[in-house]
Amino acid sequence: MQPYEKHQSIAALMNRSNVDTDQIIAKQFLKKVERTGFGIHLFHDWRYLDDGTDNPEFELNNPAFKGAKILVTGDNFGCGSSREHAPWAIADYGFNTIISTSYADIFYNNCFKNSILPIVVDKARLTDLMQEISANQGVQFTVDLKNQQVKTPGGNDFTFQIDPFRKENLLKGLDDIGSTLKNIDQIDAYEVQHKQRYPWLWVS
Amino acid sequence: MYEKIWDSHLVCEPSGQAPLLYVDRHLMHEVTSPQAFEGLRLANRKVRNPHSILATMDHCVPTKDRDKPIADPIARKQVDVMADNCRENNLNLYDLKNPNNGVIHIVVPEHGFVHPGMVAVCGDSHTATHGAFGALAFGIGTSEVEHVMATQCLPQKKSKTMLVRVDGVLSRYCTAKDITLAIIGKIGTAGGTGYVIEYAGEAIEALSMEGRMTLCNMAIEAGARAGLVAPDQKTYDYLQGREYAPKEQAWEQALAYWKSLPSDDGAEFDTMVTLDAAEIAPQVTWGTSPEQVVSVNSTVPDPDSFNDDGKRLACEQALKYMDLKPNTRITDIPIEYVFIGSCTNGRIEDLRSAAAVAKGTKVADGVTAILVPGSYQVKQQAEQEGLAKIFKDAGWEWRDPGCSMCLAMNGDELKSGQRCASTSNRNFEGRQGKGGRTHLVSPAMAAAAAAAGHFVDIRDMQ
Ligand code: SF4
Numbered sequence: 233m234q235p236y237e238k239h240q241s242i243a244a245l246m247n248r249s250n251v252d253t254d255q256i257i258a259k260q261f262l263k264k265v266e267r268t269g270f271g272i273h274l275f276h277d278w279r280y281l282d283d284g285t286d287n288p289e290f291e292l293n294n295p296a297f298k299g300a301k302i303l304v305t306g307d308n309f310g311c312g313s314s315r316e317h318a319p320w321a322i323a324d325y326g327f328n329t330i331i332s333t334s335y336a337d338i339f340y341n342n343c344f345k346n347s348i349l350p351i352v353v354d355k356a357r358l359t360d361l362m363q364e365i366s367a368n369q370g371v372q373f374t375v376d377l378k379n380q381q382v383k384t385p386g387g388n389d390f391t392f393q394i395d396p397f398r399k400e401n402l403l404k405g406l407d408d409i410g411s412t413l414k415n416i417d418q419i420d421a422y423e424v425q426h427k428q429r430y431p432w433l434w435v436s
Numbered sequence: 437m438y439e440k441i442w443d444s445h446l447v448c449e450p451s452g453q454a455p456l457l458y459v460d461r462h463l464m465h466e467v468t469s470p471q472a473f474e475g476l477r478l479a480n481r482k483v484r485n486p487h488s489i490l491a492t493m494d495h496c497v498p499t500k501d502r503d504k505p506i507a508d509p510i511a512r513k514q515v516d517v518m519a520d521n522c523r524e525n526n527l528n529l530y531d532l533k534n535p536n537n538g539v540i541h542i543v544v545p546e547h548g549f550v551h552p553g554m555v556a557v558c559g560d561s562h563t564a565t566h567g568a569f570g571a572l573a574f575g576i577g578t579s580e581v582e583h584v585m586a587t588q589c590l591p592q593k594k595s596k597t598m599l600v601r602v603d604g605v606l607s608r609y610c611t612a613k614d615i616t617l618a619i620i621g622k623i624g625t626a627g628g629t630g631y632v633i634e635y636a637g638e639a640i641e642a643l644s645m646e647g648r649m650t651l652c653n654m655a656i657e658a659g660a661r662a663g664l665v666a667p668d669q670k671t672y673d674y675l676q677g678r679e680y681a682p683k684e685q686a687w688e689q690a691l692a693y694w695k696s697l698p699s700d701d702g703a704e705f706d707t708m709v710t711l712d713a714a715e716i717a718p719q720v721t722w723g724t725s726p727e728q729v730v731s732v733n734s735t736v737p738d739p740d741s742f743n744d745d746g747k748r749l750a751c752e753q754a755l756k757y758m759d760l761k762p763n764t765r766i767t768d769i770p771i772e773y774v775f776i777g778s779c780t781n782g783r784i785e786d787l788r789s790a791a792a793v794a795k796g797t798k799v800a801d802g803v804t805a806i807l808v809p810g811s812y813q814v815k816q817q818a819e820q821e822g823l824a825k826i827f828k829d830a831g832w833e834w835r836d837p838g839c840s841m842c843l844a845m846n847g848d849e850l851k852s853g854q855r856c857a858s859t860s861n862r863n864f865e866g867r868q869g870k871g872g873r874t875h876l877v878s879p880a881m882a883a884a885a886a887a888a889g890h891f892v893d894i895r896d897m898q
Contacts, residue, residue, distance in 0.1 A: 249746055249749075249750065250625070250725060250750065252864050254862075254864045254865070254866060254867055255864070255865065255866075258866060258870075259843050259844065259845045260845070262467050262495075262496075262845065263467070263496060263508075263510035263511055263513075263514050263845070264510070265470035265471065265474070265513060265514060265517050266470075266471065266474065267471045267474070267475075267578075277865070277866055277870060306746075307626075307746065308625070308626050308629075311625060311626070311659070312561070312862065312864060313560075313561050313575075313843075313862075315467075315468065315577075315578075316468065316471075316559075316577035316578040316579060317578075319577075334626065334629070336626075336629065336659065337629060337630065337659070337661055338561060338575055338576070338577060341577065341580075342577040342579065345577065345579035345580075346579070395454075395593075396452065397452055397453050397454055397591075400452065407479075408579065408583055408591060409479070409481070409582065409583050409586050409587060411453060411591075412456060412583065412586075412587045412589055412591060413586070413587060414450070415447070415448055415450050415456060416587075418447055418448040418456075419447055419448075419456070419458075419587060419588065419589055422447040422448070422458060423458070423588070426458060429444075430553075430690075430693065431686060431689070432551075432682035432686035432687075432689060432690045433460055433551070433554065434487070
């Protein structure tokens with residue numbers, strides 16, 4: 233995994249709530265057996281017209297948002313299915329940071345496994361950030377994970393909360409399996425004891 | 437109950453890391469697993485406990501002409517890759533030729549693979565279904581699928597607990613589907629976020645195991661991590677004798693343990709919600725989120741009836757997408773398509789209740805109705821019971837099992853603008869085909885709509 237570094241980049245605005253994973257990556261693109269190449273399908277039904285050309289009305293097709301790494305969006309982002317293709321598509325498109333008031337559980341977890349930082353802000357803060365972007369399209373925010381800070385030219389600076397373990401893994405680009413396997417002795421010991429307590433669980 | 441399962445599966449709490457939870461059962465299908473196997477291979481890791489895994493093919497498989505090769509080359513590749521991965525890693529797979537094939541959350545209970553008190557995971561959000569057995573079952577992403585294969589554990593944060601009590605007696609024509617939709621209508625699709633829901637009360641105890649599966653299946657639609665129902669005699673009777681259920685002495689041992697699982701009297705929950713089953717009418721969704729739901733005898737809401745700005749906007753957007761006018765009576769909405777199936781409502785009990793309504797009727801002119809049993813076992817049983825004949829005589833298409841129009845990955849889908857009465861679990865924009873309009877209902881309501889060509893209040897039918 234890529235370590236998550238401090239960066240300054242364009243913040244794109246998509247003012248929609250309850251954006252679900254079917255919208256993020258439509259099911260006709262789930263049949264690939266690899267992890268990469270989903271970015272061109274991100275938000276497909278909104279992003280492209282029926283003839284396959286870009287839909288000029290769709291927020292992210294706004295030229296001012298080209299190259300954005302930060303996505304600012306409405307409540308309950310990523311609800312719906314557990315498909316990890318959603319964060320894969322988001323990361324592959326180029327976003328590494330999302331700012332919203334809330335996320336669906338599974339989606340939130342999946343972000344951290346794909347070097348995406350989902351930042352939670354309160355409603356008032358989100359409104360301020362959205363206004364700043366609307367008034368100054370193409371504005372760049374600075375995200376500093378180490379100090380849990382976001383700075384904006386409009387002065388809407390804030391700090392955010394994040395689980396320390398997740399922060400550490402993002403900063404180091406550590407793979408979860410690797411960190412779990414550090415506890416392999418305990419897993420082995422637990423399994424022996426689990427087998428004794430619940431022998432009927434074991435299929436042989 | 438959640439706490440008991442959590443405590444008994446806690447491997448360790450490494451400092452600076454999330455607690456590690458042990459996983460007893462891992463369910464798998466072809467769409468969310470290939471990248472996990474790819475990851476394992478790349479990292480040179482092995483599947484730790486192949487026996488903990490049960491795999492099927494369901495999401496992208498055709499539901500007719502199964503004897504021919506799959507037409508869609510990408511779906512065919514996905515199915516082939518699944519077969520290769522299972523063979524290489526020595527996993528139990530119910531492939532398309534296997535008489536046990538079907539939708540993962542239907543076949544797993546059929547074989548008694550998940551028991552009370554277990555932790556079960558699957559790369560699929562409707563894993564919550566197995567909470568019906570009093571197991572902690574939840575959906576995970578593909579990286580986590582890889583993680584569980586490699587370590588048999590998952591780093592997890594403990595959830596908060598919510599008790600949903602449904603007391604009273606459900607009216608005759610209402611089902612578990614109506615209960616679960618009514619709950620989502622009440623608490624909203626984010627109402628359960630961060631929680632594990634435990635369902636309790638008279639109306640829940642009265643549900644069959646199939647009904648409890650339908651109920652827990654949609655816990656995720658309320659935003660919850662998982663749903664749980666305490667195991668009782670119905671649970672034990674359902675499990676006894678099934679392939680993976682404990683046998684003989686082990687059965688007695690297991691039973692004693694299962695009986696210790698239900699929440700103690702006076703157990704504390706972080707939140708509590710109550711509903712009166714007697715007040716629940718057959719439910720129909722009108723929008724593009726499962727929380728946008730009303731009773732069949734009411735009307736499509738007016739955006740202005742919502743005080744909350746977000747909800748008003750969501751209502752406006754949904755009505756536009758669904759092409760509905762405020763205050764239209766639900767029973768005046770015409771439909772063109774009916775789908776009965778999915779892991780929510782593709783079980784034998786669902787088919788029975790739909791057949792009771794479909795018997796002697798004809799699918800209305802201009803309506804296409806398809807019935808996709810949840811598994812080959814369900815299909816076979818329905819044929820033996822004469823249900824298949826009822827549907828066929830009424831003009832329904834009788835298909836092979838799979839997810840089919842629940843997520844429309846396999847070619848079964850709506851055309852843009854078509855309106856469908858569906859027994860599945862999600863009415864999101866485009867879920868059943870781009871531009872398709874989905875109304876979620878129970879199987880009996882779907883069957884009634886097929887015959888009438890519009891929604892009907894089945895309580896008015898004789
Ligand atoms: S039937 Fe629908 S919800 Fe169930 S596993 Fe298949 S796609 Fe998922």
